Amino acid sequence: MLYQNYQNKEKREDFQNRLITKKRNEREQRFVDSIHGAPASKVLIDTGEFRSITITDSLFIQDDSLSIIGNGATLLSDSSYTGPAFILASACKYILLDSLIIENFDIGILIQNRSLHLKNVQFRNCRIPVQYQLLFPGNKFISGGLTDSLYYHSDSLPH
DSSP: OHHHHHHHHHHHHHHHHHOOOOOOOHHHHHHHHHHHTOGGGEEEOOTTTOSEEEESSOEEEOOSEEEEEEEEEEEEEOTTOOSOSEEEOTTOSEEEEEEEEEESOSEEEEESSSOEEEESOEEESOSEEEEEOOOOOTTOOOOOOOOOOOOOOOOSSOO
C-alpha cells in the first residue's frame, strides 16, 4: 500500500511538471492591464506603438461598461490558442468594440447577454465571429423561444 501511494505521488508530480502555464506576451499583458485598470471605462489602443497584439488566452471582461477604441489595431490569435478572443461576463451592461480587427480565432467573441456593441469591427478568418451563450439555472423548468432579433449593418467601408 505504501509503495503504491509512492508510485501515485511520482506520477502526480510528473504530470504537474508537464503542465505548461502560458505567460502573456508584453503587448498582450499591457492591453489586459489597460482593460482591467481603465479609467472612465475607456481603453484606447495606440497603433503608433504597435499595430497588432497576439492573444494567447481569452480576454475576460466583467466591467459594467467599457469602450475599447482600437484605431485599426489587429488582435491575432496565437497559433497554439483555440479559445475566443473576448469573453463578456453576464454582468456586463454596455461593451463597445470600435475599429478593431479580430483575426484567426475559432470564436471571436463569446457573449452571455446583449451588452456587446460593434462599430467598424472586422472578423477575419474567424469560424464563429460572435457566439451567444445561454446560461440557465440548474434544476429549473425553462419555457420560451429564440428569435432572431440581432440588428447590424454590414458594409465594405467604415462609418
